[in-house]
Amino acid sequence: MSSNTDLTLSSYDEGQGSKFIRKAKEAPFVPIGMAGFAAIVAYGLYKLKSRGNTKMSIHLIHMRVAAQGFVVGAMTLGMFHQDIFTSVPACKPPGV
Numbered sequence: 001m002s003s004n005t006d007l008t009l010s011s012y013d014e015g016q017g018s019k020f021i022r023k024a025k026e027a028p029f030v031p032i033g034m035a036g037f038a039a040i041v042a043y044g045l046y047k048l049k050s051r052g053n054t055k056m057s058i059h060l061i062h063m064r065v066a067a068q069g070f071v072v073g074a075m076t077l078g079m080f081h082q083d084i085f086t087s088v089p090a091c092k093p094p095g096v
Contacts, residue, residue, distance in 0.1 A: 029078025036070040 014022070024031045044063030051059045 027078055027082075029074045029081065033071040033074030033078075036074060037067045040067040040070055 020031075041063060044059070044066070048056075048059065
């Protein structure tokens with residue numbers, strides 16, 4: 001029986017940072033959605049102490065809905081962006 005232990009795959013060769021950068025270049029709106037999600041959650045947690053008479057659960061629900069809405073919006077814009085730039089040759093961004 002022969003075993004081939006010299007198999008290398010490109011996904012195992014790259015580190016986490018380079019993999020994230022590669023994925024960000026493939027789908028640029030996903031990191032934007034992640035950053036927006038983190039910003040909305042951070043702002044919601046900051047405003048948690050001055051929520052007034054609003055119940056904690058209602059405040060957290062509103063924060064979650066806003067964060068999810070931002071992510072869905074960013075992904076939708078990313079899909080439209082990709083659809084436009086891959087289907088119409090004249091609309092290709094510079095450097096592609």
